[in-house]
Amino acid sequence: MGIEFTLNGETVSFKGDPRTPLLEVLRETYRLTGAKAVCGEGFCGACTVHVDGVAVPSCLRPVGLVGGSRVTTIEGFSEPDEPHRLQEIFKEHDVVQCGMCFPGMVMSLSKLLEENPSPSRDDVKRGMAGNICRCTGYERIIDAVLALQDNSEARS
């Protein structure tokens, strides 16, 4: 019997070593390569996914611990023709460079916005504290997240 969990809305059953990192299972068994394998030690956040609605580094989570859980990756997070507003604003602000950090960044910051739709600059910094970006210097990412509020004010 495998380890059953919900992956992007579908029930899957992983038959393998329960100690296998969730990241490896996502990328190699289910071919979901949006979560990136970078440090493998929980430092960079590139592998962040949602497990039962919480942003977690999937490299540190043994798949045996997600039995019965809801796992969402960047692939199941939005549709190509209906991107999340974070993905739109990052594109609008031309923030993405190599793109390695961005799936994890979106997964972490989307949780911040869910919990706090009007974050301050410091809130955004805290929300992305577990995500390393080696390209942007962070300020452009923060500016883009804050611009979401300007956009929604402009719309209201």
Ligand code: FES
């Ligand atoms: S690859 Fe998981 S935190 Fe870096």
Ligand code: FES
């Ligand atoms: S855009 Fe390259 S690591 Fe963030």
